[in-house]
Amino acid sequence: MQKKRLLGIGLAMFGACLWGVSGPASELLFAQGVDVAWLISSKMLIAGVLTMLLALVKAPQAVMAPWRNRRDAGQMVIFILFGMITMQFIYFKAVAVGNAPTATILQYLAPVVILVLSAFMARTLPRRQDVLIIALAMFGTLMVVTKGHLTQLAIGPRALFWGLLAALAAAMYTMLPAGLLRRHSPLVVTAWAQLLGGLVMTAYRPVWQNPPHLDRTGIAAYAFVVLFGTLIAYLVYLASLQYISATAASLLDAFEPLGATVVSVLMFHLHLGGPELLGGALIIATVCLMAVAGPKAPKVKPAVATAKIKKSRRRPA
Structure with missing residues (x-):
């Protein structure tokens, strides 16, 4: 049993690092x-x-299940448009206008955003411990975006805007498919979301028009994003849930911003000062505290209950 748990932890860590x-x-x-x-x-x-x-191959009889009634079909369409596509586009836009560590750390605020949204939907105030968590997360964010100089931004306004928007998009990405994930296979839901989301995006930006000219490094990076950062990362995450709980796996998501930061420092020689590291650590700690200590938002209707599903990153389809 202990070996299986360690295997699950290792898989979850590996998947999070791939996303990062x-x-x-x-x-x-x-x-x-x-x-x-x-x-x-x-x-x-x-x-x-x-x-x-x-x-x-794995669940042929379940593939068409999400489309067999209007409620699930409608929820699937909403998730594809406002969850999968929106989260993917906004996160990578945040990386493009800023840098990967900052975008990933700010996106990691998503559970705090869910806490606030759930309290708002339930029309109740967050509990005292929830307020403390929110305050810690906000202070961590302030450290990241100001590098300790609290009176001025250390990142561009566009990077801050898209990074915070990425947190909101990731929260919606998590909340929108809650009912679908309870009624249908997560693999099937994600397969449809990625496939139809890709078709919608291709209609907007055809992949065959003006493709980029990449060198060998660029081709390797693209292959990594598609295969390891999307497909394999998600499959590894699903495999980890056979041995550990979703709560335990969510704690190990902290390796996502950690992976993004370490690789950026090594590959791009990005310098992160003490305030930025402190801010990132505080944001990660608040999410871990939510999972371990149990502060949760007030109960809300099942349609908006939090559910865990991985982006194919950044947590990437």
Whole structure:
């Protein structure tokens, strides 16, 4: 039993690191002139086809289940448009206008955003411990975006805007498919979201028009984002849930911003000062505190209850 738990922990850590590393890899692609919309449409389409093929092999009878009633079909469409596509585009836009560590750390505020949104929807005030968590997260964010100089921004206004918007998008990405994930296979839900999301994005930004010209490093980075940072990361995460709980796996998500930061420092020689490291640590600590200590938002209707599903990063389809 202990060996299986350790295996689950290792898988969850590995998956989170893959999601995190896809941020710096995409940053390298943007430096070579790759358009954000092209990256999203191409990678979602490729990952969607591969994930759907896997779903057809593993659960062929469940593939069409989400489309058999209007409620699930409508929720699927909403999730694809305002969850999968929106989260993917906004996160990578945040990386493009800023840098991968900052975008990933700010996106990691999503559980705090869910806490606030859930309290608002339930029309109740957060509990005292919830307020403390929110305050710690906000202070950590302040350290990241000001580098300790509290009277001025240390990152561009656009980077801050897209980074905070990424946290909101990630929260919606988590909340929107809650009912679907209770009634249907997460693999099937994600396969449809990636495939149809890729088709929608391709209609907006056709992958065959003006494709980027990448060198060998760029090709390797693109392959990593599509295969390891999207497909394999999600499959590894699903495998980890066979041995550990979703709560335990969510704690190990902290390796996502850690992976993004370490790779950015090594690859791009990014310098992070003490205040930024402190701020990132505080944000990660608040999310861990939410999972371990149990402060939760007031109960809300099942349709908006929190559910865990991974982006194919950054937590990338």
